Amino acid sequence: MKYYAIIVGGGSGKRMQNVIAKQFLLLKNKPVLMHTISAFISCSFKPEIILVLHPDLHQYWKDLCLKYDFDIPYLLVNAGEQRFYSVRNGLMTIKGEGIVAVHDAVRPLVSTSLICRAYEVAEEKGNAITYIKPSDSVRKIKSETESKIVNRDDLVLIQTPQAFEISQLRKGYQQHYKTKFTDDASVVEKAGFKINLIEGERHNLKITYPEDLELASFLLK
Ligand SMILES: Nc1ccn([C@@H]2O[C@H](COP(=O)(O)OP(=O)(O)OP(=O)(O)O)[C@@H](O)[C@H]2O)c(=O)n1
Numbered sequence: 001m002k003y004y005a006i007i008v009g010g011g012s013g014k015r016m017q018n019v020i021a022k023q024f025l026l027l028k029n030k031p032v033l034m035h036t037i038s039a040f041i042s043c044s045f046k047p048e049i050i051l052v053l054h055p056d057l058h059q060y061w062k063d064l065c066l067k068y069d070f071d072i073p074y075l076l077v078n079a080g081e082q083r084f085y086s087v088r089n090g091l092m093t094i095k096g097e098g099i100v101a102v103h104d105a106v107r108p109l110v111s112t113s114l115i116c117r118a119y120e121v122a123e124e125k126g127n128a129i130t131y132i133k134p135s136d137s138v139r140k141i142k143s144e145t146e147s148k149i150v151n152r153d154d155l156v157l158i159q160t161p162q163a164f165e166i167s168q169l170r171k172g173y174q175q176h177y178k179t180k181f182t183d184d185a186s187v188v189e190k191a192g193f194k195i196n197l198i199e200g201e202r203h204n205l206k207i208t209y210p211e212d213l214e215l216a217s218f219l220l221k
C-alpha cells in the first residue's frame with residue numbers, strides 16, 4: 001500500500017494580519033510548515049509528501065529550506081484560489097491507488113500517533129476524519145436580535161488530518177466547487193460516501209489568529 005500526505009499551505013492568512021503568511025512564521029525558531037511536515041515524516045507509514053504552496057512563494061520556501069537545513073523530500077505543487085482547488089491540485093499529482101491524508105500546513109502540533117491512526121482507520125474503513133468535542137456552549141443565530149441554544153452533545157469540531165482511500169477523494173474532487181466545501185469530508189460526503197469520525201487532539205490547533213501562534217509556542221514540546 002502507498003501512503004501520501006497532501007499538506008495545504010496555499011492560503012494568505014488574512015485573519016492572521018501579518019505580511020508573512022502564517023505557514024512561514026517562526027514557531028520556536030523554525031517555520032510553522034517545517035513542524036507540520038516533520039510530524040508526517042516521523043510517521044511509520046512513511047507517506048510521500050505533496051506540498052501545496054502559492055506559486056509566488058515556491059522560491060521563498062526553497063530559500064527557507066536552505067536557511068534552516070530542511071532537506072526532507074517533497075513534491076511542490078501550485079495552490080489554487082480556494083482550499084478546495086489547492087487540495088485538488090495536490091491530488092491530481094497522485095497516479096495510483098493507496099491512502100492519502102490531507103492536512104492544513106497551519107496545524108503544526110498534530111501528533112505523529114494521530115497521523116498514523118488516521119492512515120490505519122482510513123485503510124480499514126475508507127476514510128478517517130478527526131474531531132474534538134466542543135467545550136463551550138453553542139448558540140444558533142436566528143436574526144440580529146435572536147439566538148437559540150443548541151445541544152452541544154450533537155456537535156463536533158472537525159480538524160485535519162482527514163485520510164481517505166484515494167479513489168474516494170478522487171470521486172469527491174471530480175465535483176464542482178461549492179462554498180460549503182470547507183474541508184475534505186464535506187466534499188467526499190457530497191459524493192455519497194459515509195464519513196467515519198475518529199477522535200482528534202485538543203492541542204492540534206489551527207493557527208488562524210495572532211494569539212494562536214503564541215499558544216502553539218507554549219504547547220510545543
Ligand atoms: N487557497 C487556499 C486557501 C487555504 N489553503 C490552506 O488551507 C489551510 C486552512 O486554511 P486557513 O486556516 O483558512 O488559511 P488561510 O486561508 O491562509 O487563512 P485566512 O482564511 O485567514 O486567510 C491552511 O493551511 C491554508 O494555507 C490553501 O492551501 N489554499
Ligand SMILES: C[C@](O)(CO)[C@H](O)COP(=O)(O)O
Pocket residue numbers: 083104158159160182183184206
Ligand atoms: C479544514 C479545516 O481545518 C477543518 O477544520 C477547516 O475547515 C479550514 O477552514 P478555514 O476557514 O479554511 O480555516
